[in-house]
Amino acid sequence: xxxxxxxxFGQFAYTVFAWIIGLAIFFPILWMVLTSFKSELxxxxxxxxxLDFNWTLENYTGILEQSNYFKFAMNSVILSxxxxxxxxxxxxxxxxxxxxxxxxxxxxTLLWMLSTKMMPPxxxxxxxxxxxxxxxxxxxxxxxxxxxxxxxLPIMVWMLYTYFKEIPKDILEAxxxxxxxxxxxxxxxxxxxxxxxxxxxMLLNVILAWNEAFWTLNLTTSDAAPLTAFxxxxxxxxxxxxxxxxxxxxxxxxxxxxxxxxxxxxxVRGLTFGAVK
Amino acid sequence: MRNIMGAALCALLAGGxxxxxxxxxxxxxxxxxxxxxxRMQKLTDDFTKKNPDISLEWVTLEENTLRxxxxxxxxxxxGQYDIMTIGTYEAPIWAKKGxxxxxxxxxxxxxVDDLMPAIRAxxxxxxxxxxxxxxxxxxxxxYRKDLFEKAGIEINGRLxxxxxxxxxxxxxxxxxGVYGICLRGKAGxxxxxxxxxxxxxxxxxxxxxxxxxxxFDGQEWKDALSMYVNILxxxxxxxxxxxxxxxxxxLFNAGKCAMWIDATVAAxxxxxxxxxxxxxxxxxxxxxxxxxxxxxxxxxxWSLAIPASSKNTEAAxxxxxxxxxxxxxxxxxxxxxxxxxxxGTRMSLYQNEKYxxxxxxxxxxxxxxxxxxxxxxxxKPKPYVGVQFAAIPExxxxxxxxxxxxxxxxxxxxxxxQALANAQESxxxxxxxxxxx
Numbered sequence: 001x002x003x004x005x006x007x008x009f010g011q012f013a014y015t016v017f018a019w020i021i022g023l024a025i026f027f028p029i030l031w032m033v034l035t036s037f038k039s040e041l042x043x044x045x046x047x048x049x050x051l052d053f054n055w056t057l058e059n060y061t062g063i064l065e066q067s068n069y070f071k072f073a074m075n076s077v078i079l080s081x082x083x084x085x086x087x088x089x090x091x092x093x094x095x096x097x098x099x100x101x102x103x104x105x106x107x108x109t110l111l112w113m114l115s116t117k118m119m120p121p122x123x124x125x126x127x128x129x130x131x132x133x134x135x136x137x138x139x140x141x142x143x144x145x146x147x148x149x150x151x152x153l154p155i156m157v158w159m160l161y162t163y164f165k166e167i168p169k170d171i172l173e174a175x176x177x178x179x180x181x182x183x184x185x186x187x188x189x190x191x192x193x194x195x196x197x198x199x200x201x202m203l204l205n206v207i208l209a210w211n212e213a214f215w216t217l218n219l220t221t222s223d224a225a226p227l228t229a230f231x232x233x234x235x236x237x238x239x240x241x242x243x244x245x246x247x248x249x250x251x252x253x254x255x256x257x258x259x260x261x262x263x264x265x266x267x268v269r270g271l272t273f274g275a276v277k
Numbered sequence: 278m279r280n281i282m283g284a285a286l287c288a289l290l291a292g293g294x295x296x297x298x299x300x301x302x303x304x305x306x307x308x309x310x311x312x313x314x315x316r317m318q319k320l321t322d323d324f325t326k327k328n329p330d331i332s333l334e335w336v337t338l339e340e341n342t343l344r345x346x347x348x349x350x351x352x353x354x355x356g357q358y359d360i361m362t363i364g365t366y367e368a369p370i371w372a373k374k375g376x377x378x379x380x381x382x383x384x385x386x387x388x389v390d391d392l393m394p395a396i397r398a399x400x401x402x403x404x405x406x407x408x409x410x411x412x413x414x415x416x417x418x419x420y421r422k423d424l425f426e427k428a429g430i431e432i433n434g435r436l437x438x439x440x441x442x443x444x445x446x447x448x449x450x451x452x453x454g455v456y457g458i459c460l461r462g463k464a465g466x467x468x469x470x471x472x473x474x475x476x477x478x479x480x481x482x483x484x485x486x487x488x489x490x491x492x493f494d495g496q497e498w499k500d501a502l503s504m505y506v507n508i509l510x511x512x513x514x515x516x517x518x519x520x521x522x523x524x525x526x527x528l529f530n531a532g533k534c535a536m537w538i539d540a541t542v543a544a545x546x547x548x549x550x551x552x553x554x555x556x557x558x559x560x561x562x563x564x565x566x567x568x569x570x571x572x573x574x575x576x577x578x579w580s581l582a583i584p585a586s587s588k589n590t591e592a593a594x595x596x597x598x599x600x601x602x603x604x605x606x607x608x609x610x611x612x613x614x615x616x617x618x619x620x621g622t623r624m625s626l627y628q629n630e631k632y633x634x635x636x637x638x639x640x641x642x643x644x645x646x647x648x649x650x651x652x653x654x655x656x657k658p659k660p661y662v663g664v665q666f667a668a669i670p671e672x673x674x675x676x677x678x679x680x681x682x683x684x685x686x687x688x689x690x691x692x693x694x695q696a697l698a699n700a701q702e703s704x705x706x707x708x709x710x711x712x713x714x
Contacts, residue, residue, distance in 0.1 A: 041552055044527035066315065067337075126353070133355045217342060218349070221305055221357045222334045233337035236310040238522055238542055240552065 029253070036060070036247035040240040059247035067230060069251060076226035076255075078141055079216070080209035083148035084202055090149075091156035091201070096186055098157070099164035100172060110161065113154040121151075121214050132219060141224045144216060148209045155208070156201050163197030164190070199266045203259070210256045227252035302592045305334045308362040309343055311579065313412050313619045316609065317600055323608055324599045331592045340467075347584075351376045356586035359593045363408055365399040365578050365651065366467075369668045372402035378583040378590050379405040383598040391603070391623050396578045399651045399662070408580035409601040413621030414542040415645035416475060416574045422560040424448050424455065424535050436565045438479065438504050441536070445512035448535035457512030459534035460505070463521040464684035466666060466676025471575055472538065473683055474665040475564060477501045478572025483655040484667045489713040493679075493701035500567070502693050506686050518688045530554060538564050540577070541645055544638035545616060561641040563648075572654030574645045575665035578622065621646050671711050678703050 034050070035043050042053040063069065098106050128147070129138075137143030167190065175189040191198065213228040220229060234248040235241055260267065308314045318335055325333065336358070338346060343362065350357045351371065363371070371377050383389065389397070392410060400408040418436070425432070428447050436444075445457030461469045474484070482497035492498065509517050514528055522539055526546060529537045530553040537543075550556040564574040581600060583593045599605060606618045606626060615635035618626065620642055626632055627643045636642075654664040661667035666676060679700040686696035708714065 041527075041530065041554075044531070046531065046533075066318070125349070129349060129353055129355070133353055138355055138357055217338075218346065221307075221336050225336070229336075229338075232339050232342055233310055235339040236312075236523070237340040238311045238540065239546065240523060240527060241310065 029257075032246045033250050035243055036250045038243050040243045043243040043246070044240060059243050060251070063234070063244060063247055063251065067233065069230065072225060072227045072230040072252075073255065075141065075224055076210055076228075076252075079144055079148060079224075079226050080206045082141070082145040083152065083209045084205040086145065087149045087153050087156050087205060088198065088202060091153060091160050092186065092191070092198070094157050095160035095164050096190065098161050099167075100169060110158065113157060117151075117154055125218060129218070138219060139221045139224050144219055144224055147215050147219065148212060151212070151215070152205045152208055156205055159201040159204070160194070160197060163194055163201075167193055196266055199263070203263050203267050207256055207260065301330060301332050302589050303332050303334055304359040304589055304592055304596055305336060305357065306360040306362075306581075306596070307336045307338065307343055307347055307358045309340050309579070310337050313617075314362065314579070316613065316617065317411070317605075320605075320608060320612065324596060327599075328592075328595060331595065333596070351584050351586065354586045356584070356588060358584055359587040359589045360581050360583060360596060362411070362579055363582050364580065365396075365576060366663065366666050366668055366672070368400045368408040368580060368582065369402050369662060370670055371582075372405075372407035376585055377407045378585050378587065379407055380409055380583070380594060380597065381405070382591075382594055383409070384595075384602075387598050387602060388625075391625050393622060393624060393646055395576055395646060395650055396622060399576060399578065400580055408582035409597045410578040410580045410622040411601055412542065412619035413576070413578035413646055414540045415576055415621070415642070415649045416472070416539060416564050417541050417544075417641055417645045418536055418538045418562045418564055419529065419543065419547055420536045420560050420562065421448075421532075421534075421555060421558050423555075423558045425560070432560075432562050435563045435570060438476070438508070438565045438567045441565045442504065442508050442512075445508055445536060449512040454533055455535055456514045456528075456533055457535055458508055459514060459520065459525045459528050459537045460509045460517070461521055461525065461539065462509060462513070462517035462684060462687055463519055463524075464677065464680040465521075466673055466680060468521050468680060469684055469687075470676045470680040471577075471665040473501065473505055473680075475573055475575050476505055476567075478655050478664065479565065479567040479569060480504075481568045481656040483657055483659045484672075485659060485661060485708075487658060487660050489660055489708055491701055491704035491708065493697045493704065497568075498697055499693065502683060502686065502697060504567075505683070506693055510687055510689070518684050541638070541642040542620065544642060545620075545636070548637065561638050563641070563645060569656045570648075571656055572649075572664050574649050576646065576649035576651055577665075671707055675704050675707050678707075 036059055037055045037057070038049065038053050039056055039058070042049055045053075098110065132138045132140075132143055135143070137146075171193070172185055172189060175185050180189065210227070213232075216226050216228045217232060220226070231245070231248050231252050234245040308318075314337075321333055325331065344367075347358065347361050347363070349355075368377070372379075389406065393413065396410045396413050397406065400406060400410060418441075420432075425444075425448075430444055430447065441458070447457075448455065449457030461472045463469055477483070477498055480497045480501040482495060482501055483492055486492055514520065514533065520528070522543070525534065525537055525539060526543055528534050529543075529547055532555045544559075544561060547553050547559050548556050553559075563570075566573045581597045583590055583597070587593055601622065603623060603625060606623070609618045610631070615629075615632045618632060620626070620636070620639070627639060633639050649664050651662050651664050651668075659667075661669060663672075666672055682691070682696040682700045682703075685691045686693050691699070
């Protein structure tokens with residue numbers, strides 16, 4: 001690949017700069033992982049200890065003994081994938097309509113959908129809480145899947161809409177000419193072409209739902225509580241807790257970090273698609 | 278054949294569900310992640326063995342999240358929790374609103390008269406107990422015996438804030454990593470205001486006069502806040518405005534504080550050699566007085582209560598009775614030693630020789646809790662209950678706003694006079710809006 005920088009020094013400086021930025025972004029996660037292997041006393045030591053401390057696994061063993069990690073993790077998987085799956089069904093059809101059959105109000109509708117994301121969630125906490133109470137949905141996975149799905153739907157529609165816009169209309173028309181019905185057109189023609197876009201939408205939404213901490217903390221108690229509740233349980237008002245909290249956080253972000261790592265190519269491709277033409 | 282098998286399977290499942298429902302009452306318990314609470318979770322086998330028909334589900338949350346969740350749950354009558362951990366601030370307010378079920382059937386051997394009178398009063402409304410104390414705390418001073426000895430300082434009787442200031446000045450040695458005094462500086466009604474309220478009490482101040490009007494424009498508050506800003510600003514650790522209980526605990530454990538005035542529950546942490554570098558050098562004494570000693574140390578109890586919306590009141594009461602009983606103390610002692618027994622709730626614990634031997638701080642803790650009276654905690658008469666807070670719903674907001682002003686004064690962003698004037702104005706506005714006058 002041809003470099004933008006002509007001189008070797010320029011390239012070297014560019015690499016160093018990129019590394020510094022990369023490490024600065026990664027540092028909090030690294031520090032969290034390091035802290036999770038410290039004792040509580042080492043975790044609050046001043047000056048902070050980088051690698052020279054007594055490495056211990058006691059935080060992890062303590063946490064796994066105290067809480068049922070797998071129950072929380074399973075709930076996180078069900079909530080994030082469940083809400084994303086239902087979201088995709090609605091978002092694909094919605095984005096199809098907006099991308100291939102736009103009306104003069106399509107742009108406004110898109111903006112209006114996005115505007116729902118601008119309201120602070122706490123503003124609707126009490127009404128939603130009351131509805132959940134009356135419908136028996138508190139601490140219920142299905143109820144939470146619905147909230148997460150509706151919360152992320154605008155982003156999914158936006159992402160898929162941008163992606164579908166790039167697909168030539170003619171191909172869909174050709175399929176229609178060949179006698180494809182609407183469901184067939186979407187499932188057999190549109191979706192295969194849009195797989196990278198759908199994959200990145202899916203991944204981003206799984207990550208968003210996985211990290212969502214307001215609704216998941218407020219609408220669950222135990223049965224449907226995901227990893228966010230698991231982390232929240234390790235902060236203590238009286239007593240040192242940094243090391244244990246770090247271990248709990250490491251366990252909570254590990255699965256999604258690994259998924260993100262393996263799929264970063266699709267993720268970046270999907271997010272930057274259409275950015276440069 | 279397939280139909281018959283299907284029907285059989287359905288019957289089996291339905292039977293299983295019915296059996297499960299009748300055999301077990303599930304209690305959902307909301308709590309915070311404090312050492313004593315976690316210990317209780319580990320020891321619950323003892324309870325479930327005695328009560329095989331009750332199963333326990335723990336929901337541990339961060340303190341503020343817990344408060345928010347529990348308030349939403351109670352206010353909307355949702356019944357998500359059967360037992361909740363609350364403090365002496367919430368208990369009387371929620372009891373008055375009818376949000377809590379009274380604890381009237383704690384069992385014959387519970388011995389409710391053995392509870393510390395001050396704590397029992399703080400958790401009762403109309404002479405009915407609404408929350409059972411799990412562990413209680415007051416505030417006291419922890420100091421470094423070795424540093425005091427080296428500087429030739431002796432403590433005779435209860436210190437005043439002026440004397441404390443002198444000692445802090447003498448022992449302040451930041452070049453060698455020792456600060457004269459560590460105090461709470463983080464803004465919040467349960468953070469810096471817990472301490473500053475007790476300082477205010479010691480200087481003869483009160484939150485509200487008998488007409489519910491705030492009194493931050495009086496000389497008493499000015500003296501108290503000036504002392505706080507002076508002592509912590511000059512002889513405290515850098516960045517004290519972000520220090521709460523845990524930050525000061527880690528500073529003290531690392532040997533960086535000559536004195537620390539905070540919750541009595543810290544005593545077991547700072548004397549634990551596993552966590553503290555100065556475990557064998559810690560001395561304990563009462564929190565300082567000024568013009569009076571009344572209200573100079575606070576009172577708080579983490580307690581277990583049953584929301585009125587719970588459908589399992591009977592089983593919940595059984596659990597609360599177990600967790601706050603004398604036999605629970607013995608259970609903890611047999612498994613983890615007497616020093617780990619939840620402190621401050623029962624008088625009998627402080628008559629137990631084994632406990633007094635194991636916990637060198639026991640006598641001072643007892644004296645502190647015993648002397649804290651939530652009803653008579655100010656020099657002048659007051660209309661509210663609470664030592665370091667006023668048990669009215671508006672206080673949480675008021676206390677936090679005032680705490681921010683005082684924290685700003687400590688940081689030097691506003692003067693003491695300005696902070697007090699701001700506190701007076703905002704509190705006055707809130708109280709007027711709430712219809713107190």
